[in-house]
Each structure stands twice: as structure tokens, then as C-alpha cells.
Amino acid sequence: MSEIYRLATQEDAERIQEVIYEAYITIRELELHWPAAHADLAMIQTNIAEHECYVLEIDGEVQATVTLSKGNELKGITDLPFLRWFAVDPASQGKGVGNKLLTWVEEQIIRDKLGAPAVTLATAEKHPWLLPMYERRGYERLMAFDPGNGDGTMHLLKKSVAPGN
Template sequence: MDVRFRLATEADAERLLAITYDAYVTIRELELHWPAANADLALIEDNVRKNDCYVLEVDGDIKATVTHSKGNELKGLTDLPFLKWFAVDPASQGQGLGGQLLDWVERTVAEQTGAPGVTLATAEKHPWLLPMYERRGYERFHAFDPGNGDGMMHLLRKTVVPDANQPQSNGRLDGQPNERVR
């Protein structure tokens, strides 16, 4: 099994759309207003162009994705990089691939930005996302109700590089597709 991490390209958009749509079924059932849950091809392509959209491939097939947002959604709340649009192909869930991708992206983004960690957001009413992220070492630091029916949302952060002034060499920083795990 050949596992690779890389930045997505617009040529990956159709596969990313399929994975994201299939993985976000619970989000739609909960009627959460997350853009990725009802994304179309144009929105996926826009995400790839404007952000760092990472993928994990197994034997050349994309199995998971997560995006490092280049926007400033959290301006005023934190300077840490923001991760969003995490999705794993449902046919590949339970194999640890999503965790591998998150581990690699957390380190890579923290090292590239010089930040000690990363942030993400999730809804309290989702039945398993908040506990899953907390098991992965994320801590809640801000809760808010966006007033759109999503209920309480939580911003979470995770320390990845304890001393950001001393970068660690864990993973490639140049975005090349030759990072392998066997």
C-alpha cells in the first residue's frame, strides 16, 4: 500500500466533491449550515485555488482531504492556522487514514506557518465530532451560537510544536507529492 500526502489540484475537484459529499451526510441530516456539506464542483475548485487543500492518496486514489484556510475566519480570536473541510471517503473510514492525514497536515501547517498549533471548528450537536477531536488532543477555547440554527459551535486548538521557535523536521514542507508511509 503506497500512501502519499500532497496538495490537491483543480484536476482533483471531482473526486474531492464525491468524498466530501459522501462524508458529510450526517452534517446534512443534522441540517448544519456548513458550506462543504452542500458544495458543488465550483465551490470545491474555489477551495483548491484559494487555500491549501491537502489529500491523502492510497495507491493513487484520494481517500481523505482537509483544508488549511488562507482566509481570516478567526481574526480577533486566534492567530493559529485554521483547518476546515476534513473528509474521509466513507468506504475508507475506520482504517486510520483520516488520522494519518490530520497528523501530517497539523505538523506541516504548524511548521510552514511557524505557529505552535492549529485550530478547527465543529458543532456541539454533531454526535461524534467534538469527542473525536478532543481525543486527538484538541481543546475547546471559544463557543458561540452563529444564530443560523446550527446551535453551539466550538473552536478548538491543538498544540503541535511545543516551542514554535524550534521547528521540528516531521514531514515535507515543500508540498511535493513524494511523502510516503508504508
């Protein structure tokens, strides 16, 4: 089994759209207003072009993706890197694929390449398993907020990636 961690290219856009759409079914069922849950091909292509979209390719096929935002979503809150649009192909869920990709990005990109001491991401409290999943991965609640769009309470989470922390 070959595993390749890499930046996505525009040639990956259709597969990434498929992975995200299938992985975000619960997000749509909960009627959360997350852009990735309804992303069309143009949005995926823009995400790849404007941010650092990483993938884990297994045996030649993208199985997981996560994006390191180059935007300023957290301006005024924190300068730490922000991850978004994390998704794992449902056929690969529960096999450690997502864990591998997140660990690689946290260590190789956030810690080693950027030299950041920690990383952030956000999730909805009403999602049945995302908040506990991230907390099991070592993310801690940094702040709660209500975006006022019907999603209810969202949590900004932070994980230390610095050695010894």
C-alpha cells in the first residue's frame, strides 16, 4: 500500500469535491451552513488555488483532505494557523486515514514548516461526534461563539504541536 502526503493540484479537484461531499452528509443533514458541505467544483478549485489544500493519496486515489487556510478568519482572535475543510472518504473512515493526514499536517506543515506552536480549527457543538473526536486528538476548546446563522454554538479549538507540549 502506497501513501503519499502532498499539496492538492487542480487535477485533484473533482475527487476532492467527491470526498468532501460524501463525508459531509451529516453536516447537510444537520443543516449547518458550512461552505464545504455544498461546494461545487469551482469552489474546490478556488480552495486549492488560494489556500494550502493537502491530501492523503493511498494507492493512487485521494482518500482524505484538509486545508490550511491562507485567509484571515481568525484576525483579531489569534495568529495561529487555521485548518478547515477536513474530510475522509466514507469508505476509508474508521481506518486511521484522517488521523494520519491530520498528524502529518500538524507535524510536518504547522510545526516544522511554519514553526507555529499550535494549530486551530472550528466545529459545531450540535454535530454528534466531531467535537469529541477533535478533543480525543488533543484539541482543547479555546472559545465558543454563535455565528448567528442558525448553526448554534461553534467551538474554536487549539492543539499544541510544539515539542514537549
